[in-house]
Amino acid sequence: MKISAFHLMPHRELPADFEKRYESVWVTPPWWELADARRVGQYYNWTLDELLYAARLGFDGVCTNEHHQNAYGFMPSPNLMGSVLAKLTNDSHVAIVQMGATLPTSNPPVRVAEEYAMLDCISGGRLVAGLPLGSPMDVNLCYGITPLEHRERYREAFELTLKAWQAREVFAWNGRYYQLANVNLWPRPIQQPHPPVWVPGSGSISTFDFAVDHDVCYCFLSYSGAKSAKSMMDSYWRVVAAKGREPNPYRAGFLQLVVVAESDARAEEKFARHVEYFYHKCLHVPGPWFSPPGNQDYRSLAASLASPVRRAENPKELRYRDFVDKGYVIAGSPATVRDRLVEEVVKGLHVGNLMVLLQIGSMPHELTLENMELFAREVLPDLRDCWSDEGWVNHWWPERLRGAVTPAATVGVAAGGA
Amino acid sequence: MTRERTVPVWQSRVRFRVLSQGGGSALVFLHGSWGLTWDPFLDELTRSFTVYAPEHPGTSPDAPDDIYHLDGLWDLVLCYDELLTTLGLDEVAVVGHSFGGMVACELAAAYPRRVQRLVLIDPLGFWRDDERVVNWMMLNPADLPGYIFRDPQGDAASRLLGPSEPAEAAAAARLRLQWAMGTTGKFIWPLPDKGLKKRIHRVTAPTLVVWGKEDRLVPSVYADEFVQRIAGARLQTIGGAGHAPQLEEPQTVARMVREFLTGAS
Numbered sequence: 019m020k021i022s023a024f025h026l027m028p029h030r031e032l033p034a035d036f037e038k039r040y041e042s043v044w045v046t047p048p049w050w051e052l053a054d055a056r057r058v059g060q061y062y063n064w065t066l067d068e069l070l071y072a073a074r075l076g077f078d079g080v081c082t083n084e085h086h087q088n089a090y091g092f093m094p095s096p097n098l099m100g101s102v103l104a105k106l107t108n109d110s111h112v113a114i115v116q117m118g119a120t121l122p123t124s125n126p127p128v129r130v131a132e133e134y135a136m137l138d139c140i141s142g143g144r145l146v147a148g149l150p151l152g153s154p155m156d157v158n159l160c161y162g163i164t165p166l167e168h169r170e171r172y173r174e175a176f177e178l179t180l181k182a183w184q185a186r187e188v189f190a191w192n193g194r195y196y197q198l199a200n201v202n203l204w205p206r207p208i209q210q211p212h213p214p215v216w217v218p219g220s221g222s223i224s225t226f227d228f229a230v231d232h233d234v235c236y237c238f239l240s241y242s243g244a245k246s247a248k249s250m251m252d253s254y255w256r257v258v259a260a261k262g263r264e265p266n267p268y269r270a271g272f273l274q275l276v277v278v279a280e281s282d283a284r285a286e287e288k289f290a291r292h293v294e295y296f297y298h299k300c301l302h303v304p305g306p307w308f309s310p311p312g313n314q315d316y317r318s319l320a321a322s323l324a325s326p327v328r329r330a331e332n333p334k335e336l337r338y339r340d341f342v343d344k345g346y347v348i349a350g351s352p353a354t355v356r357d358r359l360v361e362e363v364v365k366g367l368h369v370g371n372l373m374v375l376l377q378i379g380s381m382p383h384e385l386t387l388e389n390m391e392l393f394a395r396e397v398l399p400d401l402r403d404c405w406s407d408e409g410w411v412n413h414w415w416p417e418r419l420r421g422a423v424t425p426a427a428t429v430g431v432a433a434g435g436a
Numbered sequence: 437m438t439r440e441r442t443v444p445v446w447q448s449r450v451r452f453r454v455l456s457q458g459g460g461s462a463l464v465f466l467h468g469s470w471g472l473t474w475d476p477f478l479d480e481l482t483r484s485f486t487v488y489a490p491e492h493p494g495t496s497p498d499a500p501d502d503i504y505h506l507d508g509l510w511d512l513v514l515c516y517d518e519l520l521t522t523l524g525l526d527e528v529a530v531v532g533h534s535f536g537g538m539v540a541c542e543l544a545a546a547y548p549r550r551v552q553r554l555v556l557i558d559p560l561g562f563w564r565d566d567e568r569v570v571n572w573m574m575l576n577p578a579d580l581p582g583y584i585f586r587d588p589q590g591d592a593a594s595r596l597l598g599p600s601e602p603a604e605a606a607a608a609a610r611l612r613l614q615w616a617m618g619t620t621g622k623f624i625w626p627l628p629d630k631g632l633k634k635r636i637h638r639v640t641a642p643t644l645v646v647w648g649k650e651d652r653l654v655p656s657v658y659a660d661e662f663v664q665r666i667a668g669a670r671l672q673t674i675g676g677a678g679h680a681p682q683l684e685e686p687q688t689v690a691r692m693v694r695e696f697l698t699g700a701s
Contacts (some may be wrong), residue, residue, distance in 0.1 A: 137543065159574070166503065166618050208612055255576040304576065311573050312618025316500035323607050 019364065019404040020415055022079030022115050023072035023390065024373040026091030027065045027099075028300055029053065030380045032142070033183040037302040037334065044088040044303045052089060064383045065093075071387055072112075072376070073103070075394035078419070079113035079146060082191070082371055084120045085153065086160040088299040095119075097133040104141035111419050113372075114141050117237070118148030122168055123161045126196050127175035128203065135207045143208035144416050148237070149176055150218045154313050155303065156404040166312030171195045176232070183212040214370070214414040216271055218353060221250045222318045226257040233263070235371055235414035237271030240299065242333075243345030244274065244362040251367040257365055267370035267405050268412040274363050275347040276374045277394045282350035288385065289378070292339035292402055294348050296379030297333040347378075352396030359397070364404050370412060372401070438474055443490075445518035451507040452519050453496035455489045458482030463529045463697065464520070464538030465489045468680070469572070469624075470584070470596055471616035477682040480690035485529075490519060492536075494619035495612075504617040509630050512623060513542050521549060529697050530641075531555040533682060534654070535620045536630065541662070543573065544643075545635040554641040554666075555693050558651055558679050561636075562661040563629035570653045571626075573617050577610070584679045586650045591685035636665045643669040644696040646689060648677035670696075 032052065033039070040047055049362055069080040080103055082096040093099055096116055106379045114137055119130040123173040130149075138145040151172045157163045163171060174193045181189065181201075190204040207213050219225035229236035235391035240247050251270065258265060277293065314322065333346075335393055341347045348358045363369055376393060377386040443452045452625030455474055463485040465478060472491045480620050493515065506512055520528060525589065530551050532540030537559025544551035563569065570583055581588035581597060594600075598609025598651065643666045649658045656673065663669045672692050674681035682689040 158625070162626040164622050165573070166622040166625075170504070304574070306576055307572055308617075310621075311614045311616075312621050316615055320611055323611050323614075 019111075019401050019406075020078040020268075020371050020402055020412060021398055022081050022113065022371070022373045023069060023077045024083075024375045025065050025069055025083040025116070025377055026375065027093045027297075027377055028091050028377075029089035030061060030382065031057070032089060032295070032299050032380070034347075036299045040302070042303050042307070043090045043300055044085075044179040044307070045159045046087075047089050062099075064386075065377070066099065066103045066387050067250060068377055068390065069103055071097075071107055072390050072394070073107045073110055075390060076398065077112065077390075077394065078415075079115040079373075080107070081115040081117045081148075083117040083148070083150070084123075084156070086123070086156045087266045088155070090303075093307075097137060100137050100145075101140065102373050104137050107144075108140075108142060110192060111144075113144050113146050113214070113416055113419055115146040115149050116218065117239070117373075118150055120150055120152035120156060121175035121179065122152055122157050122163050122171040124175075126198060128182050128198065129202060130175075131179045131203055132205075134204045134213060135183065135203060138207035138209055138213050139205050140268070143213075143418055145207065145209065145213045146216055146414070146416065147213040148218060149179065149234075153308075154310050155307050158310050158313060160306060164312070165310040166214065168313055169193070175227070180212060180215075183207055208418060212414060216414060218271075221322075223253065223321055224255075224315055224318050226254045229254075230257050230261045230263055235269055235271050237273070237371070237373070239273040239366075239373075241275065241346060243299070243347070244272070244366050245345040245362075245363060245377070247272070247367060255368060265367050265368065266410045266413070267364075267408075268410055268414050270367065271371035271373060272363055272367055272369040272402060273373040273375060274359065275378055276355060276359070276376060276393060276397075277347060277349045277389055278352055278355045278379065278397060280351065280390075280392075282354055282429070285349045285351070286338060286342075287348065289381070289389075292379045292385075293341055293349070294379075297341060297346070310382050324339075352392065355393070356397045356400050359401060360404060364401065370405055370410065371414065372425075420427055442496075443519055445515050445522065446505060446511075450493045450502045450515055451496065451499045452474050452493065453499075454491070454519075454523070456487060458484075458486045460485045460695075461529070462486050462488060462523075462525050463531060464525065466516075466530065466532040466540050467492065468534030468536050469560040469617050471495050471612055473596055473685070475592075475595055477686040477690055480686055481531075481693065484694050488523060488525070489664055491515075492616070492620055494564040495616045501621075502616055503622065506622075508621050509542065512539065512547050516543050517547060517550070526550065527552045529555070530694060531557065532559060533557040534679065535560055535624060537561070537699045538624070538628065538630075541632060541636060541639065544641050545632070545638040548638055548640040551639075551641045553697050554639065554643040555646065555696065556643065557646045557649055557682050557689070558654055559645075559658075559662065560624060560628040560654060561630075561632040563627045564657065564661075567655045567657045569628055569655075569658075572653060573621050573625075577613075577616055583652045585677060586648070586676060586678040586684055590684065591608075592680065596680065596683060633661075633665070636662075639666050642696075644668055644692065645671045646681060646686070646692065647673050648673065648679055648681035649673050649675050650677065651679045653679040
């Protein structure tokens with residue numbers, strides 16, 4: 019089992035009435051009213067320190083991702099962050115998991131292939147290459163890509179990226195959306211034939227097919243927990259079986275929000291308001307923005323209208339205990355967290371590549387470090403051996419790190435804050 | 437009786453379903469972003485014309501993926517040219533609503549000899565920073581009727597947008613509507629200005645511009661963009677109507693169109 023620390027880099031200090039005063043956390047939140055560049059610089063540095071701390075604590079990977087024009091998570095260039103992380107973790111076995119740079123918003127998309135190759139070179143072959151489609155808010159609303167063309171562009175860019183990493187000769191790309199007469203990537207990645215590829219999705223059946231056909235790790239980046247993801251991940255595994263692939267749990271990744279404290283009651287005291295901040299403010303986006311017409315192909319649209327994946331419930335009406343009960347957040351003592359993670363996520367969804375979000379919403383730096391430290395000390399060691407008895411190979415992890423475990427450094431909380 | 441035929445174009449990769457009815461000289465109607473519904477306005481026109489109403493590529497049942505064979509507006513305009521050739525409509529009057537109005541105007545600019553007369557009903561095609569066109573693709577579905585229609589509860593709204601119950605019929609209507617917005621949205625995202633301002637001077641057809649006075653999607657100031665750029669174009673505004681005046685005031689708009697096309701006014 020591989021366990022990675024994920025970070026969104028959110029705005030941690032939105033006003034209490036944010037979701038009442040503003041239309042959306044994404045696309046339209048007014049920078050000049052809500053943010054200050056010096057303070058935001060502090061957020062970026064905290065984010066980097068937190069991920070570096072996770073690396074020192076013995077997490078298997080550190081994850082960053084790309085989003086635009088929002089206060090929910092604003093790393094417009096995850097590779098800038100990944101580059102810092104790659105350089106400063108060269109003495110460890112941590113994977114640099116870019117979840118990642120969005121192909122349809124990069125033009126030409128070989129830019130992503132180049133930057134990932136750079137990261138693989140800098141990190142000595144520790145890159146996991148996440149190749150996300152990108153959210154409709156980012157790609158359609160902020161970057162102007164036509165919803166109907168979003169997936170087609172992605173698929174073309176994906177093929178181009180894979181070919182650009184591997185081609186032995188200079189080649190011409192005469193695509194529908196991209197034309198390049200001389201593709202000859204400098205540098206190429208260390209990992210051969212290419213770094214492991216993860217494709218994040220949100221339940222579209224066409225993405226299941228795509229992930230299985232391309233033999234990548236399908237990752238569900240969920241905020242509503244394993245319970246609501248169960249039927250969707252079951253469909254994914256059915257596609258895996260139908261296409262004759264082995265049910266290797268490392269074919270699946272899952273993101274879970276986790277808060278851990280000395281006891282269940284302490285977890286509530288310490289984290290309740292940060293969890294509520296996340297669901298009430300950071301996800302404050304008008305529903306239709308998640309699915310502009312044309313973004314889903316006809317077949318997926320028909321399927322999702324027939325049986326909507328998204329639940330009807332409104333997270334703004336839920337409180338901390340609801341989020342915990344429903345599994346949106348796995349929270350509590352180390353024993354509670356460990357048991358629920360194993361039962362609901364790892365075994366329940368058949369997942370080998372687990373990502374945990376440990377900095378949530380307004381959670382301050384010191385508290386984040388505490389959450390990470392306790393998770394690494396009391397939960398992570400017990401998760402590591404999940405799946406070991408079944409003998410699966412994690413083909414979707416950098417080869418030189420597959421057997422390696424970074425011994426947890428004995429670092430105090432303060433060590434990450436420097 | 438409405439006749440229905442499917443016309444393959446674009447090396448048979450795009451199949452136009454065309455509804456037609458009526459008698460007399462030919463009139464082509466191009467629908468807006470919410471799909472084609474045969475409505476009282478078209479019925480009214482069939483009293484004087486043979487109305488041909490093609491469905492935008494991808495919006496016909498059983499052919500949703502045809503849209504993927506078109507790369508851009510130029511491909512779309514060429515498809516319409518092929519369609520008119522196959523239908524034998526060498527010279528024809530074209531009426532377009534909203535997105536269909538933009539396509540009609542593009543067609544008239546590309547083929548000024550083919551489009552004899554042009555009627556544009558609340559057309560798209562321009563962008564003004566001071567009066568932004570509302571992006572209806574991003575609206576809450578429940579709010580959409582309020583933007584398209586002066587009376588969102590009226591028959592015209594439910595006729596165009598489909599029923600809200602029972603659940604199965606509502607889901608089918610939603611699928612049809614979403615896909616119609618998606619496939620037309622391909623040609624107008626993220627802003628509906630796709631260069632018509634460079635081409636509109638080529639329109640030679642006598643042109644009538646019709647605008648609903650209470651259009652909340654495309655403010656009526658956009659009427660000026662068309663009237664000022666097309667030589668001799670006339671403007672008629674329709675009170676008591678929003679973005680789809682031909683649906684809210686079918687008799688009035690049909691009469692204007694008839695008088696304009698037959699030269700009675």
